[in-house]
Amino acid sequence: MRPDPGLLLPRRADEYRGTRWAIGVLVLYAVLATARSLVHVLAPDSGAGSIATIDTGAAGGDNAVALLGQWGGAQLVLALLVWVVLARYRGLVPLVLAAVLLEALLRLLVGRLKPLETLGTPPGAPGTWVLLVVAAAALVASLVPREPAG
Numbered sequence: 001m002r003p004d005p006g007l008l009l010p011r012r013a014d015e016y017r018g019t020r021w022a023i024g025v026l027v028l029y030a031v032l033a034t035a036r037s038l039v040h041v042l043a044p045d046s047g048a049g050s051i052a053t054i055d056t057g058a059a060g061g062d063n064a065v066a067l068l069g070q071w072g073g074a075q076l077v078l079a080l081l082v083w084v085v086l087a088r089y090r091g092l093v094p095l096v097l098a099a100v101l102l103e104a105l106l107r108l109l110v111g112r113l114k115p116l117e118t119l120g121t122p123p124g125a126p127g128t129w130v131l132l133v134v135a136a137a138a139l140v141a142s143l144v145p146r147e148p149a150g
Helices: 020-042 061-088 090-113 124-142
Strands: none
Touching: 020 061, 020 090, 020 124, 061 090, 090 124
16 A cells, blocks of 8 residues: 555544554654753753753853753653644544654754754654654655554
């Protein structure tokens, strides 16, 4: 079967017709996104120095910590929405995977336009490329309707 772009905006949000593999990818994304956002919100340095290797002792370091903490709050809201889709509105899985893919693309684009100076390689740098590939594959898989049982 071929991908059906009409599944991006389904008539019924409670009916998912794509592959189960795509749901598994979205569950893994939700777990990682929830954990990442909680680190940004709860860690004293928002993960800026301890994980992203940003020199928080330099001028503006406190601002980087504050911005990452605020970004963590926004990420937590999005992660909670993903959990709601997984629990109640599975028909929106393709739409959410498209949003995850778009967010990764935009993060890469903004990273090129406004590079971040770090002391090492933050896990988000290679992780975004992995997410891009996996989310694209999961999106395509979520748009291929399963054969009806019977």
